[in-house]
Amino acid sequence: MSGPPVDPGPWQRDVPFFDFGELGNPATEGIPWVIGGKLFTSGLRWIGARLFGRAALTAEQALARGAVNPKIYAQLQKQLGEAGEESIRTALRSARSTLQTHVDKLNQLRSSGGYTSQVEGTIRNVSNQIRTLEKFIRDHGL
Amino acid sequence: MVKEVGSYLGRRVWLSEAGALPDDLSDSIVMLVVGQAFGGEARRQLLAQLALRAPLGISVFGHGAEAGFDELVNTLSVHPELPQVMTSVAEESDPSEAIEAFFHSRWPSDDRFDEWTGYGIVVAGDGDLRGEVERVAKAVLT
Numbered sequence: 001m002s003g004p005p006v007d008p009g010p011w012q013r014d015v016p017f018f019d020f021g022e023l024g025n026p027a028t029e030g031i032p033w034v035i036g037g038k039l040f041t042s043g044l045r046w047i048g049a050r051l052f053g054r055a056a057l058t059a060e061q062a063l064a065r066g067a068v069n070p071k072i073y074a075q076l077q078k079q080l081g082e083a084g085e086e087s088i089r090t091a092l093r094s095a096r097s098t099l100q101t102h103v104d105k106l107n108q109l110r111s112s113g114g115y116t117s118q119v120e121g122t123i124r125n126v127s128n129q130i131r132t133l134e135k136f137i138r139d140h141g142l
Numbered sequence: 143m144v145k146e147v148g149s150y151l152g153r154r155v156w157l158s159e160a161g162a163l164p165d166d167l168s169d170s171i172v173m174l175v176v177g178q179a180f181g182g183e184a185r186r187q188l189l190a191q192l193a194l195r196a197p198l199g200i201s202v203f204g205h206g207a208e209a210g211f212d213e214l215v216n217t218l219s220v221h222p223e224l225p226q227v228m229t230s231v232a233e234e235s236d237p238s239e240a241i242e243a244f245f246h247s248r249w250p251s252d253d254r255f256d257e258w259t260g261y262g263i264v265v266a267g268d269g270d271l272r273g274e275v276e277r278v279a280k281a282v283l284t
Contacts, residue, residue, distance in 0.1 A: 071255045078151045083246060091247035098230045105215055118218040121226040125251045 056107045057123075059100050066127030068135050076136045085142050092133040099126045147276060148283040150245045153260050155283060157276055160188050160266035167197035170260040171228070173244045175237070175275050176204035177267025186213045188266055193217045198250035198258055199228035203240045204266075207231050226251035238278045245282065 079087055106119045136142075144164055145157045158164060160180070174192060176185055189210055192200055194217075202210040211231035218227055228251055234240040241263070250258050263279055265272045 069252055069255075071252070072249055075151065075249065079246065082151060087242075087246040090243055094230075094233075094243055094247035097233060101211070101231060102229070105212075109215075109219060114216070114219045115222045116219070117222050118224070118227065118229070119215060121251060122228055125226070125228060125249075128252060129249060 056110075057103055059096075059103045062099060062103055062123050062127050063130060065124070066129075066131035068132045069128045072129055072132045073136055076133070080136075080140065088133065088137060088142055092130065092137065095126055095130045095133060099123065099130060102126065145276070147263075147279050150261060150283060153258065155245075155261045155263070155279065157263045157265065157272070157279065159272060160264055163191060163195065163264065164262075165195070167192070167195040167262065168225075169257055170197050170262040171199040171201070171244075171248050171250060171258070172197045172262040172264055173201045173203060173232070173241070173248075174210070175263060175265045175267070175271070176202065176206060176210060177265070177271045178205050179268065180266040181206050185210055185266065189214045190217045192264065193224070193227060194221065196224050196227055197262070198254050199230070199248055201230045201232055201244055201248055203232035203234070203237075203244075226254060237275065238282065241275075241279055242282045 076088060076091075079091075102119050102123045106116055106123060109116050109119060143159065143162050146154055147157050148155045156170070160174075172192060174189070180188070185206060189200075189202075190213075193214060200214055202214060208231060211229065214229055218224065218229065228248070230248065232240040232243065234243055244263075245261065248261075249255070263275060265275050
């Protein structure tokens, strides 16, 4: 009785499991190195994060998690009517600056080991405010 | 003593001296105006008193505002039991612009938005500064 062929193992096989020579196509050449490089970089970040604490947050990363707040949107409708277009732009400028100030403060607190919940809460809420302001400005063509 | 000086978008605007803070600030966003003579330990203590009353937000303006903001965040960072207090530092150097920006660009956190009924301005300084802030606030509100 003959079953399926048994793999003799990589040390006895004539043809290696993965022959880099098969990737001679210029379109695919170098892909293993790119993947390897990315894995290596991710590994270094992982080790670094465990050795030196969490990776520093950026304002862009915080903002990417922001969502529109309908209550602030409604407030902006009233504000536009009463205080005008410039007040909306002032609000956006101010919110962006507040976000950056708190991101810097958060990274500082993380490195010194302080409680960060209040600063993180402000970052989350200001990110929502910025998203709301951006949508409001788009919607009203300001 | 708390003095009503007007309203903005349907919410009352009140003014108070630093030495006569209302016990309950949980319905207001507060701007602290710090005068020349009010620095160091006095400012730090006042910010701690403000923070522990858990207003919806605290914005610091005036003499040593940057240092005051750091003190404020540090105080809040050792009181994780407090509800979210939105913190900021006014970047404007002109009182009129700073008060205007305060009305236009400061909001509570999403979870405390419905508690919001007022804007407060707390003045840490002499009678001249209080008079000047009141005059500017009234001018901005008209």
